[in-house]
Amino acid sequence: MFIRKGAEMKPKSRSSAKPADKSTLKAGAQIIVDTLIEQGVDTMFGYTGGVVLPLFDRLYDAPIRFINPRHEQGGCHMADAYARASGKVGVMVATSGPGACNLVTGLATAMMDSVPIVALTGQVRTELIGNDAFQEADTTGITRPVTKYNCIVKDVKDLARIIKEAFYIASTGRPGPVLIDIPVDVEVCKCSTDGPVEMELPGYRVRTKGNARQISLAAQAINKSNQPVLYVGGGIISANASDELRQLAQKAHLPVTMTLLGLGSFDQRKPESLDMLGMHGSAYANYAVQQCDLLIAIGARFDDRVTGKLATFAPKAKIIHIDIDPASISKNVHVDIPVVGDAKEILGELIKEVEFRERKKWFDKIAEWKKKYPFRYDNTSSEIKPQYVIEEICRQTQSDAIITTGVGQNQMWAAQFYKFTRPRQFISSGGLGTMGYGLPAAIGAQVAKPESIVIDIDGDHSFNMTMTELATAVEHNLPIKVCILNNGYMGMVRQWQELFYNKRYSKTYLANPDYAAVARALGAVGETVDKKADVPKVVKAMLAEKKPCVIDIRIEREENVWPMVPTGKSIDEMSGLDILESMA
Numbered sequence: 107m108f109i110r111k112g113a114e115m116k117p118k119s120r121s122s123a124k125p126a127d128k129s130t131l132k133a134g135a136q137i138i139v140d141t142l143i144e145q146g147v148d149t150m151f152g153y154t155g156g157v158v159l160p161l162f163d164r165l166y167d168a169p170i171r172f173i174n175p176r177h178e179q180g181g182c183h184m185a186d187a188y189a190r191a192s193g194k195v196g197v198m199v200a201t202s203g204p205g206a207c208n209l210v211t212g213l214a215t216a217m218m219d220s221v222p223i224v225a226l227t228g229q230v231r232t233e234l235i236g237n238d239a240f241q242e243a244d245t246t247g248i249t250r251p252v253t254k255y256n257c258i259v260k261d262v263k264d265l266a267r268i269i270k271e272a273f274y275i276a277s278t279g280r281p282g283p284v285l286i287d288i289p290v291d292v293e294v295c296k297c298s299t300d301g302p303v304e305m306e307l308p309g310y311r312v313r314t315k316g317n318a319r320q321i322s323l324a325a326q327a328i329n330k331s332n333q334p335v336l337y338v339g340g341g342i343i344s345a346n347a348s349d350e351l352r353q354l355a356q357k358a359h360l361p362v363t364m365t366l367l368g369l370g371s372f373d374q375r376k377p378e379s380l381d382m383l384g385m386h387g388s389a390y391a392n393y394a395v396q397q398c399d400l401l402i403a404i405g406a407r408f409d410d411r412v413t414g415k416l417a418t419f420a421p422k423a424k425i426i427h428i429d430i431d432p433a434s435i436s437k438n439v440h441v442d443i444p445v446v447g448d449a450k451e452i453l454g455e456l457i458k459e460v461e462f463r464e465r466k467k468w469f470d471k472i473a474e475w476k477k478k479y480p481f482r483y484d485n486t487s488s489e490i491k492p493q494y495v496i497e498e499i500c501r502q503t504q505s506d507a508i509i510t511t512g513v514g515q516n517q518m519w520a521a522q523f524y525k526f527t528r529p530r531q532f533i534s535s536g537g538l539g540t541m542g543y544g545l546p547a548a549i550g551a552q553v554a555k556p557e558s559i560v561i562d563i564d565g566d567h568s569f570n571m572t573m574t575e576l577a578t579a580v581e582h583n584l585p586i587k588v589c590i591l592n593n594g595y596m597g598m599v600r601q602w603q604e605l606f607y608n609k610r611y612s613k614t615y616l617a618n619p620d621y622a623a624v625a626r627a628l629g630a631v632g633e634t635v636d637k638k639a640d641v642p643k644v645v646k647a648m649l650a651e652k653k654p655c656v657i658d659i660r661i662e663r664e665e666n667v668w669p670m671v672p673t674g675k676s677i678d679e680m681s682g683l684d685i686l687e688s689m690a
């Protein structure tokens with residue numbers, strides 16, 4: 107039973123059952139807060155506005171830590187990185203119209219990378235919907251393609267159930283963002299909250315247990331293979347299956363390559379690690395994939411940045427694909443042995459059936475490629491090389507920091523030169539490639555992991571997009587570190603212009619501000635570095651800093667990321683190998 111727009115309770119019709127006890131009546135806004143708490147939410151991100159006033163009033167004294175970004179996009183990235191760093195669901199709230207629209211990039215980023223977020227948006231009063239009311243936007247229409255699920259709540263009676271379902275949908279199966287749109291009158295309406303809240307999701311089924319026969323087939327293929335490669339993605343991390351991955355690689359003796367989002371799932375200091383594969387992956391990973399006779403894909407989706415030219419991808423390989431999402435099986439490449447389910451459970455079973463094989467010839471071949479084509483750079487010039495900065499950060503943090511990134515060369519160098527050792531350590535926008543992700547992501551990760559060192563390795567232009575969020579870090583005393591690899595350019599695009607557009611640097615140079623001064627103006631610490639010899643001591647000072655801190659490092663301006671698989675080429679047709687070899 108509920109009442110539209112009113113504090114007072116009135117039965118819907120004379121024939122309805124006896125009125126609920128007044129003491130159990132709750133307004134929608136209170137139901138939202140109570141349901142969030144029931145779901146274990148102790149931290150959320152959000153920005154206020156007219157139609158979320160009732161909710162924000164309830165949040166005023168709720169036992170939930172609230173982080174207010176300076177822009178809703180930043181808040182959504184914070185919730186996203188909070189989820190990636192903690193393994194929990196990130197929660198974001200925004201007002202209707204412009205607030206909701208500002209979430210779109212953040213939701214799309216989370217959708218592409220399968221990150222669990224529950225976004226709550228306010229909406230205009232139910233009776234005004236469709237009226238072009240002030241700050242009305244068709245939020246569910248706009249966000250449908252960038253959410254795993256979304257809906258509008260039109261009746262306060264459904265509110266608790268729908269929010270509970272939102273958390274379940276966001277965090278189960280292939281995770282993703284869920285948006286719930288709540289008209290302001292639903293926040294105000296009261297209803298009885300007697301009885302348990304049951305989910306009603308008849309069409310939503312999650313298969314976690316893998317088919318035993320398929321698992322046996324996979325084990326047999328592994329036991330028979332002479333030249334296998336494990337190719338793992340972000341799904342290993344979201345399934346918390348890194349321990350099982352390590353056991354599998356050890357027991358069956360398999361080399362492991364990771365996608366950008368898979369970095370951290372396997373300790374890169376181990377000899378079985380082939381590091382990242384794909385467009386800017388290692389030559390040894392790309393060669394191994396092209397030469398392997400068995401490719402075991404786990405929680406990865408054969409994205410085009412990984413496969414290069416599809417027709418010639420892993421041409422000799424039988425393919426096993428273990429994934430929670432049946433829709434990604436045989437989507438891009440034909441899969442011989444699909445196993446649908448939860449990676450942790452499936453690997454647990456698979457480990458039992460695999461046998462150790464030495465595969466000496468295969469590992470010798472890999473060792474040869476590793477020796478010939480390591481990630482390299484020329485550190486002899488007096489200019490500051492971005493790779494050197496990252497190596498220095500990796501050395502001083504002993505491979506233990508949480509690293510977030512912008513998008514572009516900075517992101518690829520971070521992926522190539524920081525050696526990740528554990529899951530949830532590398533937080534980067536992979537699928538959508540969202541510039542501006544790095545700083546708010548560092549904030550979200552630091553909120554989730556207050557004891558960790560969190561460093562945003564950023565690009566100058568990526569940082570330009572969301573730098574206002576430094577004020578958020580300052581307000582909450584979050585000791586994040588931002589390391590801007592400042593080449594003055596939109597470097598990755600400039601690299602393509604250099605290679606494919608005859609060095610016509612069209613619109614990839616924009617004048618930048620003095621970032622150290624910007625940082626200080628916003629209450630953070632700011633430092634500029636333009637001498638190579640200063641890098642170690644500035645990194646040391648940055649790591650010791652308790653306040654948010656920005657170091658603006660003026661790097662070699664036209665440094666490129668190597669190797670590189672040009673679009674349309676097979677992944678063993680890498681450019682830049684001669685350049686890497688000449689640096690040996």
Ligand SMILES: Cc1ncc(C[n+]2csc(CCOP(=O)(O)OP(=O)(O)O)c2C)c(N)n1
Pocket residue numbers: 512513514515516517538539540541542564565566567568569591593594595596597598599
């Ligand atoms: C929001 C957004 N707009 C545009 C792009 C296209 N883009 C990809 S990389 C890049 C340049 C990034 O420049 P910067 O942040 O300075 O990084 P760098 O490559 O120089 O390290 C651009 C414009 C993008 N990925 N995201």
Ligand SMILES: [Mg+2]
Pocket residue numbers: 565566567591592593594595596597
């Ligand atoms: Mg740049």
